[in-house]
Structures are given as structure tokens and as C-alpha cells.
Amino acid sequence: MVRLIRGLIQSGALSKDVGEALLAQAQTEAMALQKLEHQATAPAAAPAQAPATAPQPGDVRVPYISQTVRDEIRNELKGEVLAQAKAEGWAAPNEAPEWTKRIHIEGDVRVRSESRFFDGGTTLNPDGTMPGNSNIEVDWGAINKGSGYDVNQNTNLQLPPLINTRQDRRNLLRVRARLGVLADLSENTQVGVRLASGSDDSPVSTTQTLGGGLDKKNLWLDQVYASYRFNDWLKVIGGRFGNPFMSTDMVFSGDLNFDGVAARVDRPLEGTGVSVFGTLGFIPLEYLSDSFPSQEQNKEPSHDKWLLGAQVGANWKIDDGNRVIGAAAFYDYSNISGRLSDPCSLYSGATSCNTDWTRPAFMQRGNTLMMLRNIALNPLDPANTPMPQYVGLASKFQVLDLNLRWDTKVMGKYGLRLDLNYARNLAYDEDEMFRRAGLADGIVNNYGKTASNPTRADFRSGPNAYMIQATFGNPTPSARGDWNLLAGYKRIEPDALPDAYNDSSFHGGGTNARGYFLGASYAVDKNAWFTGRWLGTKEVYGPPVSIDTLQVEFNARF
Numbered sequence: 001m002v003r004l005i006r007g008l009i010q011s012g013a014l015s016k017d018v019g020e021a022l023l024a025q026a027q028t029e030a031m032a033l034q035k036l037e038h039q040a041t042a043p044a045a046a047p048a049q050a051p052a053t054a055p056q057p058g059d060v061r062v063p064y065i066s067q068t069v070r071d072e073i074r075n076e077l078k079g080e081v082l083a084q085a086k087a088e089g090w091a092a093p094n095e096a097p098e099w100t101k102r103i104h105i106e107g108d109v110r111v112r113s114e115s116r117f118f119d120g121g122t123t124l125n126p127d128g129t130m131p132g133n134s135n136i137e138v139d140w141g142a143i144n145k146g147s148g149y150d151v152n153q154n155t156n157l158q159l160p161p162l163i164n165t166r167q168d169r170r171n172l173l174r175v176r177a178r179l180g181v182l183a184d185l186s187e188n189t190q191v192g193v194r195l196a197s198g199s200d201d202s203p204v205s206t207t208q209t210l211g212g213g214l215d216k217k218n219l220w221l222d223q224v225y226a227s228y229r230f231n232d233w234l235k236v237i238g239g240r241f242g243n244p245f246m247s248t249d250m251v252f253s254g255d256l257n258f259d260g261v262a263a264r265v266d267r268p269l270e271g272t273g274v275s276v277f278g279t280l281g282f283i284p285l286e287y288l289s290d291s292f293p294s295q296e297q298n299k300e301p302s303h304d305k306w307l308l309g310a311q312v313g314a315n316w317k318i319d320d321g322n323r324v325i326g327a328a329a330f331y332d333y334s335n336i337s338g339r340l341s342d343p344c345s346l347y348s349g350a351t352s353c354n355t356d357w358t359r360p361a362f363m364q365r366g367n368t369l370m371m372l373r374n375i376a377l378n379p380l381d382p383a384n385t386p387m388p389q390y391v392g393l394a395s396k397f398q399v400l401d402l403n404l405r406w407d408t409k410v411m412g413k414y415g416l417r418l419d420l421n422y423a424r425n426l427a428y429d430e431d432e433m434f435r436r437a438g439l440a441d442g443i444v445n446n447y448g449k450t451a452s453n454p455t456r457a458d459f460r461s462g463p464n465a466y467m468i469q470a471t472f473g474n475p476t477p478s479a480r481g482d483w484n485l486l487a488g489y490k491r492i493e494p495d496a497l498p499d500a501y502n503d504s505s506f507h508g509g510g511t512n513a514r515g516y517f518l519g520a521s522y523a524v525d526k527n528a529w530f531t532g533r534w535l536g537t538k539e540v541y542g543p544p545v546s547i548d549t550l551q552v553e554f555n556a557r558f
Contacts, residue, residue: 001026001074001077001078001081002023002026002027002030005019005022005023005026006019006023008085009023022081025077026077029073029077033065033070036065102183102184102185103181103182103183103184104181104182104183104184105179105180105181105182105558106179106180106182106557106558107177107178107179107180107194107557107558108176108177108178108555108556108557108558109175109176109177109555109556109557110175110176110177110207110553110554110555110556111173111174111175111553111554112173112174112175112176112207112551112552112553112554113171113172113173113174113551113552113553114171114172114174114549114550114551115168115169115170115171115172115549115550116168116169116170116172116508116547116548116549117168117547117548117549117550118132118133118164118165118166118167118168118546118547119132119133119166119544119546120132120133120135120165120166120167120168121133132166132544132546133165133166133543133544133545133546134165134543134544134545135162135165135166136162136543137162137163137165137365137543137545138160138161138162138163138444138445139160139161139162139163140363140365140369140391140444140445141360141362141363141364142161143160143161143389143390143391144359144360144363144390144391147388148373148388148389148390149161149388149389150386150387150388150389151371151387151388151389152384152385152386152387154383154384155384155385155386155387156386163365163508165545165547172209173209173210173211174207174208174209174210175197175207175208175210175217176196176197176206176207176208177196177197177208178194178195178196178197178206178222179194179195179196180192180193180194180195180223181193181194187229188228188229188230189226189227189228189229190226190227191225191226191227192223192224192225192226192227192241193221193223193224194221194222194223194224195219195220195221195222196219196220196222197217197218197219197220198218198220199218201220202362202504203253203255203256203257203362203500203501204253204255204256204364204500204501204502204503204504204509205253205255205504206220206222206255207255221240222240222257223239223240223241223242223257224239224240225237225238225239225240225241226238226239227241232267233265233266233267234263234264234265235263235264235266236261236262236263236264237261237262237263237264238260238261238262239259240257240258240259241257241258241262242257242258243256243257243258244258244262244264244279244281245279245281245309245311245327245329246279246311246313246325246327246329246403247329247401247403247421248403248419248421248467248469249502249503249506250421250423250465250466250467250490250492250502250503251331251399251401251421251423251465251497251501251502252501252502253501253502253503253504254503255504256501258281258283259283259284260281260282260283260284260307261281261282262279262280262281262282262283262309263279263280263281264277264278264279265277265278265279273316273317273318274314274315274316274317275314275315276312276313276314276315277312277313277314277315277327278310278311278312278313279309279310279311279329280309280310280311281307281308281309281310282306282308283306283307283308283309284304284305284306285305285306285307285333285336285361286304286305286361287302287304287305288300288302288303288304288357289357292352292356292357293351293352293354293356294351294352295351295352296350296351296352300354300357303335303357303358304335305333305334305335305336306333306334306335307331307332307333307334308331308332308334309329309330309331309332310329310330311327311328311329311330311401312327312328313325313326313327313328313403314326314327321408321409322406322407322408322409323406323407323408324404324405324406324407325403325404325405326403326404326405327402327403328400328401328402328403329399329400329401329402329403330398330399330400330401331397331398331399331401331497332398333396333397333398333399333498336358336360336393336396336397336498337358337392337393337394337395337396337397337436338355338358338359338369338370338372338391338392338393338394338436338437339355339358339372339392339436340355340370340371340372340373340374340436340437340438340439340442341353341354341355341356341372341373341374342354342355342374343374343375343376344373344374344375344376345376346373346375346376346386346387346388347376347377347378347385347386348378353372353373353374353375355372355373355392356372356373356390358372358392359372359390359391359392360392360393360500362500363499363500363510364499364500364502364504364508364509364510364511365499365507365508365509365510365511365512366492366494366499366510366511366512366513367393367394367395367494367495367498367499367510367511367512368393368394368395368433368443368445368446368461368494368495369391369392369393369394369443369444369445370391370392370393370394370433370436370437370442370443370444371389371390371391371437371439371441371442371444372389372390372391372392373387373388373389373390374438374439375387375388375389391444393498394433394434394436394437394443394495395425395427395428395429395433395461395495396427396428396429396432397425397427397495397497397498398425398426398427399423399424399425399426399496399497400423400424400426401421401422401423402420402421402422402423403419403420403421404419404420404421405417405418405419405420406418410472414472414473415471415472415473415474415475415484416470416471416472417470417471417475418468418469418470418471419467419468419469419470419471419488420466420467420468421465421466421467421468422464422465422466423464423465423466423496423497424463424464424465424496425463425464425495425496425497426463428461428462428463428495428496430459430461434456443459445542446459446460446461446494446512446541446542447459447460447542448460448541448542449542449543449544460494460541460542461493461494461495461541462493462494462495462496462540462541463493463495463496464491464493464496465490465491465492465493465496465497465511466490466491467488467489467490467491468488468489469486469487469488469489470486470487470488471484471485471486472484472485472486473485473521477521477522477523477529478523478526478527479523479526480523480524480525480526481523482521482522482523482529483520483521483522483523484520484521485519485520486517486518486519486520487516487517487518487519488516488517489514489515489516489517490506490513490514490515490516490517491513491514491540492511492512492513492514492540493511493512493540493541494511494512494540494541495511496511497511499511499512505533505535505549505551506535506537506549507535507537507538507539507545507547508547512539512540512541512542513537513538513539513540514537514538514539514540515535515536515537515538516535516536517533517534517535517536518533518534519531519532519533519534520532527556527557527558528554528555528556529554529555530552530553530554530555531551531552531553531554531555532550532551532552532553533549533550533551533552533553534548534549534550534551535547535548535549535551536548537549
């Protein structure tokens with residue numbers, strides 16, 4: 001013990017003060033034990049013989065301690081010293097403190113080259129129409145983020161913001177980086193924070209386009225959550241977290257995170273090979289500003305937008321080579337549809353109309369849109385009254401989402417995964433959409449290909465969406481040599497689901513899109529793989545918009 005303490009002092013693992021105290025204690029006990037052993041081995045004195053000398057001041061009388069008791073004292077002292085050493089981290093200086101074992105770091109990096117090819121004709125068709133893609137597709141999202149677009153041609157001769165549909169964009173270098181920290185506070189409680197890259201605050205993409213004059217790139221708070229597991233089958237999570245539902249990117253982008261609270265139940269049925277699961281989520285989409293309208297004394301009452309999602313499903317392991325997972329979900333989007341305002345006199349100094357809040361906070365493309373403002377005309381000059389408009393969603397959305405996945409083996413060893421996804425907007429109603437728009441020209445998009453002055457008869461939309469995908473090989477490459485091939489087809493009608501939340505690569509994101517996709521991946525190292533992907537897409541209804549996308553990327557995760 002003395003040698004151990006001296007070694008710890010010399011190595012710096014034990015402070016000098018504590019070491020000297022332990023050393024003095026050990027030396028005192030050693031001397032006492034030596035004295036006892038010496039007395040035990042000395043010849044016994046005659047019973048009647050008087051002591052040679054009388055006790056002197058300072059003498060210590062030490063009772064006899066058996067070997068068993070001495071062993072217990074030594075073991076107890078050793079246990080106390082080692083416990084203190086472990087708690088203070090100096091018994092094993094190369095071992096990390098206990099709290100660090102409950103912290104986990106994870107993340108991924110992606111470097112991508114992306115090219116987009118548009119069908120842009122150069123000569124007129126025989127009937128005088130322009131070939132290729134329509135070159136008039138309005139960027140409604142840009143209008144909603146600005147001060148509105150003046151639809152009165154007497155006061156505004158400029159075109160609205162338009163989306164590029166004809167000029168190719170080749171070899172855009174883009175990156176994605178995500179870094180998360182997870183802490184297990186106990187067996188039941190976990191918290192997590194994740195940062196991610198991104199060119200903007202889009203909820204469906206964390207991809208950052210390079211260039212920009214070599215400026216520094218942005219980081220966003222991508223996730224922040226706390227979760228608690230009540231038992232083996234019930235878990236609740238709150239904050240901003242990953243998608244808690246079983247879904248494909250036809251409905252929810254793989255980069256989409258959810259705000260709010262979700263509860264997940266997952267329980268096996270003993271002896272059946274089947275486990276059942278369910279998820280319930282309360283997701284706030286947008287809160288109305290406390291100060292809306294900001295320049296008026298009378299404020300609007302609370303008009304918050306919510307998503308209530310509920311899903312049930314089952315996971316059946318048929319045998320070692322076959323597994324089937326199926327789920328049915330219902331997503332009720334509350335308060336996200338547009339509303340026509342009361343008559344508002346912008347000409348007299350008003351800065352907003354009372355339904356401006358119904359315009360979407362984020363949108364991609366495809367949904368049927370309606371004008372939101374019922375703008376009163378200036379009686380002194382009605383023809384020249386500016387009419388800056390915002391747009392909102394014309395349809396309500398209550399989406400039924402059905403998913404089926406089958407994992408099997410072919411040729412004895414190769415994995416094959418089949419994914420089927422069907423979604424339908426149960427709240428879709430064309431008549432109600434036109435009634436909600438109110439104005440004669442309230443619906444602003446999704447008309448026929450050649451309608452110059454569109455009417456209700458030219459309107460084209462739909463409530464259905466479906467996807468089929470086959471993946472051959474390892475769906476998630478992780479070990480060197482893992483590979484996969486995939487192919488699939490999607491068709492998403494304009495109002496099958498909100499266009500804000502699904503994959504941002506297929507047809508530029510959103511709805512009113514159909515087409516096929518092909519891909520392949522190969523792992524060149526542990527948790528490092530290359531992926532190539534080709535997406536060929538067209539519109540479902542309306543003016544022609546053909547977009548082909550090529551993505552070649554390197555991925556790594558840790």
C-alpha cells in the first residue's frame with residue numbers, strides 16, 4: 001500500500017497533501033501490526049513473575065488483533081482508497097470520467113454535384129405555340145414573402161417573380177453537414193441537440209449551395225428535444241425532432257423535422273413474430289404574431305395552424321428472410337387554408353387585410369392557390385387603384401397515408417425491398433375551393449395547358465398520390481463493399497397533400513408532379529459511400545414543365 005501511494009504521488013495522479021495523509025496512516029498501521037507480530041512471537045513470561053519495568057508515560061497498549069481482523073481492516077482501507085480514486089478519476093488517469101460515457105456524438109457529411117435539365121424549345125410549333133416548357137411559372141412563395149403583387153395592370157406593368165423552367169443548371173456543387181449531441185441522462189431520459197447546414201431556413205432541405213463569393217456558410221438549429229421512456233413500449237418526445245411517423249419522401253422530406261410533441265407506442269405480441277406500433281403527434285405549424293396587424297390598434301384573435309397526426313401499424317417478421325411492415329396514418333392540417341378577407345381599403349392607408357395571416361409560411365409548388373385580399377376600390381379613381389395580392393391554399397387537407405414495405409431475399413442472399421405508398425386528401429372538394437376563393441378570378445393556377453382566359457371548365461387538379469419503389473441490395477450501405485440499386489415511380493396530383501413538406505428534389509419539390517427515378521450506391525469504406533441518382537419528371541396537369549435532375553454525391557456518417 002505504501003508503494004502504491006508513493007507511485008500515485010510521483011505520477012501526479014494523487015495530490016501531495018492527500019498522499020502524505022494516506023501514507024502516514026498506512027505507515028502507522030504497519031508499525032502497529034509489526035509490534036503485535038513481535039509480541040506474539042516472544043517467549044511467554046512466567047505467570048508469577050513481576051514485570052521487569054513499570055509502564056512509562058507515553059507507552060501505548062495495543063491489544064492483540066487476529067489475522068482475520070487485520071485482513072478485514074486492510075481490505076476495507078483498500079476499498080475506500082480505490083472508491084475515492086475512481087470517483088476523483090486518479091486511479092486510472094487514462095480512463096474518461098463516467099459522465100462522458102453518457103454523451104454521444106453523431107453526424108454526417110455529404111458532397112454533391114447536381115445538374116438540372118429543362119426542356120427549353122427554340123423554335124415555334126406549327127400551331128404557333130412555344131415548344132418545350134412553359135416559361136411563365138409564377139414564384140408564389142416569393143410574392144408571399146414580399147409586399148404582395150399588384151394585379152392591376154393599370155398600375156403595374158411588371159411581371160410577377162417567375163421560376164426558371166428553360167435554362168439548364170449544370171454541376172452545382174452542394175454540401176450538407178449535420179452534427180448532433182445526445183445525452184442519456186438515465187435509462188429513460190434522453191436529450192439531444194443537432195446543428196445543420198442550409199442555404200436558407202427551408203424545412204425540407206439542409207443542403208448548402210457552394211460559391212457565393214466564397215462567403216462563410218450558415219448553420220441552423222436543426223433539432224432540439226427531450227424524450228422520456230415510461231416503459232419498454234411507450235416513449236414521449238417534445239421539442240424539435242425527427243419524423244416520428246413511418247412515411248416516404250412523397251409525403252415528408254427525409255430532411256424534415258417536426259416541432260411539437262409526439263408519443264410512440266411499440267409493443268411485441270408474444271409468440272407471433274408481430275409487433276404493433278402507433279404514433280400520435282401534435283405539431284404546431286405556425287403561430288399568429290401577437291401584434292398582427294402591426295400598424296392597427298385592434299389586433300386579430302389567435303389563429304394558429306396545426307398538424308394532428310395519428311398512425312397505427314404492424315411489423316411482422318415472417319421468417320429469417322422476410323419481413324413486412326404496414327401502417328395507416330391520418331394527417332389533419334388545421335387552419336392552413338386561405339380565406340378571403342373582408343373588404344380592405346389599402347388606398348386609404350391600411351397596410352394589411354385581416355386574412356393576410358392565412359398565406360403559407362413556406363411553400364414549394366403545385367397546390368391550387370387563391371387570392372386572399374378583397375381590395376376595395378378607390379371611389380375617386382377606381383381603375384387606378386393598386387391591388388397588391390397575397391395567395392393562400394384553396395383546398396383543405398385531411399390526408400390518409402397508407403404505407404407497405406416488404407423486405408425479402410432473392411437468389412438466397414441478395415436483399416430486395418419493395419415500398420408502396422398511397423395518399424389521398426379526403427378533404428378535397430373543387431366546389432368548396434371556388435366558393436372559398438369568392439372572387440371571379442380568385443383561383444390563380446392549375447388551369448389547362450392552353451387556356452389564355454381560363455374559366456372553371458379549364459381547371460385541373462386532384463386528391464391522389466402514389467409511389468412504388470424497388471431497392472435491390474443493401475438499402476443502407478455501411479460496410480465496405482455494400483451496394484444497392486433502386487428504381488421507382490411517383491405521381492402526385494396538385495392537391496393530394498400540402499406541397500410544403502415533401503422531397504425538394506423531385507420536380508423541384510411539391511406536388512403536381514409525375515415521373516420515374518433511378519439510383520445506385522456503393523460503399524467504398526466503413527460508413528462512406530457514393531450515390532448516383534437520376535430523376536425524370538413532368539407536370540400532371542397544366543402547362544408543360546419537364547425537369548430532369550442528376551445527383552452524384554459522396555456521403556459519410558459517424
